[in-house]
Amino acid sequence: EIVMTQSPGTLSVSPGERATLSCRASQNVKTNLAWYQQKPGQAPRLLISYASTRATGFPARFSGSGSGTEFTLTISSLQSEDFAVYYCQQYNKWPLTFGQGTKLEIK
Amino acid sequence: EVQLLESGGGLEQPGGSLRLSCATSGFTFSTYALTWVRQAPGKGLEWVSTMNAGSGNTYYADSVKGRFTISRDNSKNTLYLQMNDLRAEDTAVYFCAKDNSLHYFDFWGQGALVTVSS
Numbered sequence: 001e002i003v004m005t006q007s008p009g010t011l012s013v014s015p016g017e018r019a020t021l022s023c024r025a026s027q028n029v030k031t032n033l034a035w036y037q038q039k040p041g042q043a044p045r046l047l048i049s050y051a052s053t054r055a056t057g058f059p060a061r062f063s064g065s066g067s068g069t070e071f072t073l074t075i076s077s078l079q080s081e082d083f084a085v086y087y088c089q090q091y092n093k094w095p096l097t098f099g100q101g102t103k104l105e106i107k
Numbered sequence: 108e109v110q111l112l113e114s115g116g117g118l119e120q121p122g123g124s125l126r127l128s129c130a131t132s133g134f135t136f137s138t139y140a141l142t143w144v145r146q147a148p149g150k151g152l153e154w155v156s157t158m159n160a161g162s163g164n165t166y167y168a169d170s171v172k173g174r175f176t177i178s179r180d181n182s183k184n185t186l187y188l189q190m191n192d193l194r195a196e197d198t199a200v201y202f203c204a205k206d207n208s209l210h211y212f213d214f215w216g217q218g219a220l221v222t223v224s225s
Contacts, residue, residue, distance in 0.1 A: 043215035043218055
């Protein structure tokens, strides 16, 4: 099983600042990596696929990068609606696996 | 507009059974893989099961293999999850998700809560 490890567990950032979230895979997943955003009481929402392809509805301040085992989600200038939990997921190999999540909170 | 709506959740005793349904609309159901993902209270996301479209191949997490069965009815645009021999650790919100067939999830339902407790 490919283990996905996200860091940090919680990230405190002020509105307008940049946030950088990390996701590490225990094996090479190429660019078969997705990011999801989840707000309290809501379903997750696809944010990024193929490590860097932004989903419809998300603004350009969200960007993804990386390949192999190291991935990064960057939010360039945080807005109030961006504070949420973010999960990475690999889809290179069964079983599909998620990271444990990074909670992005207002500083 | 793509929509997914789960139903069938509730309270069940350990060892019991429940069947979840996921009614869908807004896309060509028969051509997409579909997936169940669960989230225990206050915890992260856990992939549970996927069923492919054409081949009907199914995949399960080890934690549910042999107890849960995923199925689909293409005539009703509905996905199912039959859950048997339920355990306390199966307590979670169960989401169905449209799988883009490369196995990331581009649309999600709002979830159905399953509570396993005596």
